[in-house]
Amino acid sequence: xxxxxxxxxxxxxxxxxxxxxxxxxxxxxxxxxxxxxxxxxxxxxxxxxxxxxxxxxxxxxxxxxxxxxxxxxxxxxxxxxxxxxxxxxxxxxxxxxxxxxxxxxxxxxxxxxxxxxxxxxxxxxxxxxxxxxxxxxxxxxxxxxxxxxxxxxxxxxxxxxxxxxxxxxxxxxxxxxxxxxxxxxxxxxxxxxxxxxxxxxxxxxxxxxxxxxxxxxxxxxxxxxxxxxxxxxxxxxxxxxxxxxxxxxxxxxxxxxxxxxxxxxxxxxxxxxxxxxxxxxxxxxxxxxxxxxxxxxxxxxxxxxxxxxxxxxxxxxxxxxxxxxxxx
Numbered sequence: 045x046x047x048x049x050x051x052x053x054x055x056x057x058x059x060x061x062x063x064x065x066x067x068x069x070x071x072x073x074x075x076x077x078x079x080x081x082x083x084x085x086x087x088x089x090x091x092x093x094x095x096x097x098x099x100x101x102x103x104x105x106x107x108x109x110x111x112x113x114x115x116x117x118x119x120x121x122x123x124x125x126x127x128x129x130x131x132x133x134x135x136x137x138x139x140x141x142x143x144x145x146x147x148x149x150x151x152x153x154x155x156x157x158x159x160x161x162x163x164x165x166x167x168x169x170x171x172x173x174x175x176x177x178x179x180x181x182x183x184x185x186x187x188x189x190x191x192x193x194x195x196x197x198x199x200x201x202x203x204x205x206x207x208x209x210x211x212x213x214x215x216x217x218x219x220x221x222x223x224x225x226x227x228x229x230x231x232x233x234x235x236x237x238x239x240x241x242x243x244x245x246x247x248x249x250x251x252x253x254x255x256x257x258x259x260x261x262x263x264x265x266x267x268x269x270x271x272x273x274x275x276x277x278x279x280x281x282x283x284x285x286x287x288x289x290x291x292x293x294x295x296x297x298x299x300x301x302x303x304x305x306x307x308x309x310x311x312x313x314x315x316x317x318x319x320x321x322x323x324x325x326x327x328x329x330x331x332x333x334x335x336x337x338x339x340x341x342x343x344x345x346x347x348x349x350x351x352x353x354x355x356x357x358x359x360x361x362x363x364x365x366x367x368x369x370x371x372x
Contacts, residue, residue: 110372122229283326293316
């Protein structure tokens with residue numbers, strides 16, 4: 045089966061939301077559904093619309109955040125063992141506004157394309173609160189705030205984090221782990237992690253990132269491209285174009301309308317955004333695409349069941365370890 049009981053026991057301690065008592069945890073329930081239930085900001089109707097087969101082999105944003113926070117704990121342990129003054133950053137939190145816009149697994153398909161109320165409020169964009177977050181950035185030269193060293197010692201700490209340059213001198217005199225404290229911590233959390241160098245990458249080898257299934261990611265990505273070129277989807281797109289043209293928006297494309305690229309419709313045009321939603325419903329464009337996408341994913345999952353299952357079991361252990369470390 046896909047990722048199992050560890051996900052069902054994950055309680056969202058990363059944000060200020062309630063957590064069900066043990067009597068409410070349904071260990072026999074489908075784990076991905078149960079794991080998504082407490083995600084703050086998620087929309088039940090959107091979740092149902094955009095549920096895809098491959099999600100059973102991929103973590104939600106809540107689970108990913110738990111794993112990243114656990115990783116940070118181990119990085120700090122490694123750096124301090126090497127004698128560096130290092131303090132991990134504040135735990136990452138799940139942003140309900142971002143979840144509402146993009147979904148628990150970044151799976152909502154441009155919410156303004158399917159949610160008329162959202163489109164009427166935001167046009168072909170997102171709330172100002174979310175856009176403001178994207179505009180925030182670092183000014184000046186970047187310095188890792190977790191490292192309390194200066195000069196050559198700071199450079200040594202960065203090298204210890206990354207594992208490069210090799211053979212860096214550490215305050216404790218101990219050698220830096222292969223791939224640095226960052227890579228060491230990944231391996232401690234996820235036994236299935238595989239970090240590769242330039243030569244392996246050039247040879248076509250594929251890494252296994254912490255908490256991810258490369259095969260699942262590949263199926264997710266490639267299925268989207270295949271679905272987009274399916275004749276059923278192309279026919280629905282043609283019907284959408286006709287509907288939009290009849291509504292006073294000729295020459296538009298489903299993927300670029302309101303994006304500021306190859307379109308005469310501005311992103312803040314709420315009237316066009318609402319009509320876009322209506323035309324997608326009339327042409328059944330979104331549903332057709334998702335149906336075709338699910339069909340393709342089910343085929344590819346069946347063809348790769350063994351490797352997906354093996355990685356799924358590893359990822360279950362990853363989540364258990366992360367929950368243990370973070371205490372959520």
